[in-house]
Amino acid sequence: xxxxxxxxxxxxxxxxxxxxxxxxxxxxxxxxxxxxxxxxxxxxxxxxxxxxxxxxxxxxxxxxxxxxxxxxxxxxxxxxxxxxxxxxxxxxxxxxxxxxxxxxxxxxx
Numbered sequence: 001x002x003x004x005x006x007x008x009x010x011x012x013x014x015x016x017x018x019x020x021x022x023x024x025x026x027x028x029x030x031x032x033x034x035x036x037x038x039x040x041x042x043x044x045x046x047x048x049x050x051x052x053x054x055x056x057x058x059x060x061x062x063x064x065x066x067x068x069x070x071x072x073x074x075x076x077x078x079x080x081x082x083x084x085x086x087x088x089x090x091x092x093x094x095x096x097x098x099x100x101x102x103x104x105x106x107x108x109x
Contacts (some may be wrong), residue, residue, distance in 0.1 A: 027105070032066045033076045034105045037086070041095055053094045 027035060045051030056062060063073040077088050085101055087094040095101065 029066075029068055029072055030076050030079070031105050032068065033062075033073065033080070034101045036062065036066055037093070037095065038098065038101055038105065041098065051095075052098075053092070056091050056093055058091070 040054065040056075041051040044054050059073050059077075060070050063070045066073065077086075080086050080101075081088050083100075085095070085097045085104075087096055
């Protein structure tokens with residue numbers, strides 16, 4: 001029983017990651033970052049943590065994961081903060097308007 005639940009959880013995570021990678025390949029840079037943040041928020045929330053406030057990895061790691069340049073990721077964080085969609089302080093991020101992020105991504109996630 002425990003083994004079955006473990007494999008089910010791993011399988012679900014692998015499928016989610018695969019879906020995310022396929023999705024990211026078809027999005028513009030700002031949509032990729034938005035989808036990444038929304039996916040991360042959902043995963044934190046499903047594990048009992050805040051789905052609104054969380055700490056991110058480095059910009060370089062995020063850029064590498066999303067297939068973007070570090071500078072592009074930094075500019076996008078600044079733009080999304082200026083638009084009031086999120087608040088960024090160092091590696092700490094707070095989603096201020098998840099609905100607007102979803103609309104930006106085009107409800108594809």
